[in-house]
Amino acid sequence: DIVMTQSPDSLAVSLGARATITCKSSQSVLKSSDKKNYLAWYQQKPGQPPKLLFYWASTRESGVPARFSGSGSGTDFTLTISRLQAEDVAVYYCHQYYSTPWAFGQGTKVEIK
Amino acid sequence: QITLKESGPTLVKPTQTLTLTCTFSGFSLSTPGVGVAWIRQPPGKALEWLTLIYWDDDKRYRPSLESRITIVKDTSKNHVVLVMTNMDPVDTATYYCAHVPPGRGENFFDSWGQGTLVTVSS
Numbered sequence: 001d002i003v004m005t006q007s008p009d010s011l012a013v014s015l016g017a018r019a020t021i022t023c024k025s026s027q028s029v030l031k032s033s034d035k036k037n038y039l040a041w042y043q044q045k046p047g048q049p050p051k052l053l054f055y056w057a058s059t060r061e062s063g064v065p066a067r068f069s070g071s072g073s074g075t076d077f078t079l080t081i082s083r084l085q086a087e088d089v090a091v092y093y094c095h096q097y098y099s100t101p102w103a104f105g106q107g108t109k110v111e112i113k
Numbered sequence: 114q115i116t117l118k119e120s121g122p123t124l125v126k127p128t129q130t131l132t133l134t135c136t137f138s139g140f141s142l143s144t145p146g147v148g149v150a151w152i153r154q155p156p157g158k159a160l161e162w163l164t165l166i167y168w169d170d171d172k173r174y175r176p177s178l179e180s181r182i183t184i185v186k187d188t189s190k191n192h193v194v195l196v197m198t199n200m201d202p203v204d205t206a207t208y209y210c211a212h213v214p215p216g217r218g219e220n221f222f223d224s225w226g227q228g229t230l231v232t233v234s235s
Contacts, residue, residue: 031218034218036218038218038220040221040222042160042222048227049209049225049226049227049228050160050209050222050225051225052221052222052223052224055219055221055223061223093159093160095160095221095222097218097219097220097221100173100175100176101162101175101176101177102162102220103162104159104160104161104162105159106159107159107160
């Protein structure tokens with residue numbers, strides 16, 4: 001099974017500052033046949049279901065603000081919020097869909113400093 | 114617009130069987146490539162994928178739970194049903210159903226239901 005590990009578990013960032021979350025998979029999620037990274041990112045606000053932010057590691061879902069970006073390949077991935085807004089307070093999860101059982105990271109809680 | 118909604122009991126006793134229904138709109142489970150998944154989240158913990166059913170009735174199960182879970186679809190009613198046997202207090206969680214978009218390998222979840230909290234307690 002592929003294990004997804006996020007870091008940090010939580011971080012506090014000032015409004016307008018950059019927030020960076022990393023996600024590491026225990027094996028590569030880059031498929032050689034199509035050169036795609038089978039990695040998604042979700043945002044979950046308190047009391048709400050998760051919301052898809054990115055798929056294929058860096059393809060932004062419709063409606064996601066441009067201050068969010070996804071990057072990385074193979075086993076190492078990053079979610080960046082370039083200028084943190086109050087509405088970005090949430091828990092963020094990475095998710096590999098390269099092979100079953102599909103797995104999520106443990107989550108990273110983003111708060112305002 | 115895709116919507117999904119989970120329904121079922123909020124409280125089950127240990128050893129009982131849980132049956133949850135996902136009722137959806139805005140897509141058809143007869144469309145090639147489409148799927149519906151179940152994911153759960155224990156209180157304060159991370160997400161855990163459980164099972165998925167595709168338009169062609171192909172199914173995937175989490176290996177550690179495969180002996181306890183069954184997923185079925187009723188395309189005409191726009192329903193997907195999750196059955197989990199021998200419930201235990203550790204199965205206490207919010208259970209979500211989610212839409213899997215059509216496309217080869219696109220097994221991510223682009224729309225989610227609001228979730229339903231199931232508590233397992235005697």
